Amino acid sequence: MAARGGxxxxxxxxxxxxxxxCRESTRLFRLRRMKEPLxxxxxxxxxxxxxAEYVIDRLPTLLATPTDRFELATxxxxxxxxxxxxxxMAPPISEDDLDTVMCRSVNGTAIRKDQQFAxxxxxxxxxxxxxxxxxxxxxxxxxxxxxxxxxxxxxTVIATCQRVLTKRRGDERGELEGAIVRLLDALGFTRVPTxxxxxxxxxxxxxxxEYMVAATLGHDNGDCIIxxxxxxxxxxxxKSSNSEINSRKRLNKEVIKDAENWNLQFGAQVLTAAALxxxxxPEYVQDAQRTPIMIIWEHRLEDLKDFINSTKS
Numbered sequence: 001m002a003a004r005g006g007x008x009x010x011x012x013x014x015x016x017x018x019x020x021x022c023r024e025s026t027r028l029f030r031l032r033r034m035k036e037p038l039x040x041x042x043x044x045x046x047x048x049x050x051x052a053e054y055v056i057d058r059l060p061t062l063l064a065t066p067t068d069r070f071e072l073a074t075x076x077x078x079x080x081x082x083x084x085x086x087x088x089m090a091p092p093i094s095e096d097d098l099d100t101v102m103c104r105s106v107n108g109t110a111i112r113k114d115q116q117f118a119x120x121x122x123x124x125x126x127x128x129x130x131x132x133x134x135x136x137x138x139x140x141x142x143x144x145x146x147x148x149x150x151x152x153x154x155x156t157v158i159a160t161c162q163r164v165l166t167k168r169r170g171d172e173r174g175e176l177e178g179a180i181v182r183l184l185d186a187l188g189f190t191r192v193p194t195x196x197x198x199x200x201x202x203x204x205x206x207x208x209x210e211y212m213v214a215a216t217l218g219h220d221n222g223d224c225i226i227x228x229x230x231x232x233x234x235x236x237x238x239k240s241s242n243s244e245i246n247s248r249k250r251l252n253k254e255v256i257k258d259a260e261n262w263n264l265q266f267g268a269q270v271l272t273a274a275a276l277x278x279x280x281x282p283e284y285v286q287d288a289q290r291t292p293i294m295i296i297w298e299h300r301l302e303d304l305k306d307f308i309n310s311t312k313s
Contacts, residue, residue, distance in 0.1 A: 008230075009271060010294040010307040018289070019282045021297050028299060029242070029278045040167070045160045051080035052155040055088070056148065063126060063137070069111050069118035077108030087159045090130035172240035176277045176298050177213070180224055180236065183301055184211050187308060189226070202266050205233045218265040220258040223275075228311040235262055236273045236296070244281035251280065251288050259293055275304070 013021070054075075055062075061071055075081040086093050098106050102121060111118045129137055133151045136143040143151070185191075190210050198216040199205060206212050206227035215225050217235060224236040237255045241247040251274055259272035273294035276285070289295050296304045 008307075008310060009292060010273070010296075011303050013285075013289060013295060015282070015286060018285050018295075021300065022280050022282045022285065024299055025276065025297060026279045036168075041160060041164055044163045044167075045156060047080055048084070048159040048163065049152070049156040051078075051084040052087075052152050052159065055081055055084040056152050056155065059134075059137075062122060067115070067119045067122045069115055072118050072122065073108040073111040076106060076111055083159055083163075084155060085125070087155055087162075088125060088130065088134070089128040090132070092158060092162070093128075172242075172277060173238055176238045176240060176275055177223055179298060179301060180238065180275060180304070181211075181213065183305060184224075184226065187305065200265070202233075202269055205266075205270070217262055217270070220261050222258070222262075226308070228271075228308065230311040231269070232311070233266075233270045234273055234294075234308075235259075235270055236275055238275045239277070241276075241278040241280055243279050244284075247278075247280040248284050251276070252284050255293060256288060256291055259291060273304075 058071065058075070061068055062075075075085055082095070086095070086098060093101070095106070101124065102117075104110065104117070106121065111121065126137070131138055133154050134143075136147060181191075188209070192206055192210045192212050194212045194215045195204065198218060200218065205217075206225055208227045208229050208231060210227040212225050213223065215222050217225065222235040223238040226234040226236060228234055235258070237258060239250040239255065241250045255272065255274045262270050262272060271294060273296050274288060275296040275298065277298040285295060294307070
């Protein structure tokens with residue numbers, strides 16, 4: 001392991017090594033994408049189709065005056081129906097954004113209790129419903145069978161694609177986190193409970209030979225916090241990227257910001273590492289390493305093992 005300024009901060013990659021690892025990580029990313037089964041899309045499609053048909057068939061009732069808040073509450077409290085309802089809009093709106101726009105939490109209980117709130121939500125739907133999928137709404141006409149079929153299929157496809165993309169991102173990161181946890185378990189480390197409140201003092205961090213997952217250090221989240229044998233701690237961020245442009249946000253903005261905050265909060269006793277999976281631009285990885293942030297590649301997890309063992313002496 002190379003030292004930085006006489007301090008063991010893990011392996012320092014040359015520019016040539018970083019370029020080679022970026023190529024290998026991209027190659028593995030492409031292989032995963034090519035092997036993804038169509039079954040994932042089809043499985044999500046079935047549920048999304050049922051929900052889209054249910055919600056769209058009830059549009060005459062939902063958009064009627066006065067608003068049937070009980071029918072609306074039934075849809076909002078059902079996760080699949082809720083998604084279909086939000087995906088009627090152009091563009092679709094997330095749950096968080098909907099809460100922000102409505103200035104309160106949009107949930108079934110609130111809608112059942114508050115007629116005005118229900119009417120405000122329906123008015124938002126009227127104003128933002130997709131005119132390409134639902135042309136009869138603005139025209140005030142009765143939809144044809146073809147128009148209804150198109151609206152249901154289009155809404156189903158939009159919701160399905162978003163669900164698959166969200167699941168894909170979660171799977172990428174989750175598999176990386178799982179590989180690191182399995183490595184730590186194999187090294188004999190003990191997983192300790194993650195505090196429910198932010199960790200503000202070094203004595204509350206994992207001890208040597210311990211680790212915790214999904215912990216908040218100061219004001220920033222760390223995916224895995226490892227107690228090294230030399231009493232330092234390694235705050236590990238797991239990042240997956242599907243493009244070189246995306247990699248700048250994942251690595252140079254998110255990880256570097258957290259590293260700077262942790263250095264202010266805990267000093268040199270907390271090191272920051274980025275575990276990487278997917279597509280990265282070599283220049284961004286080089287910039288991050290100079291911060292300095294330790295770089296760990298999923299296809300080279302033996303580097304993490306070697307670094308942890310090197311802290312014994």
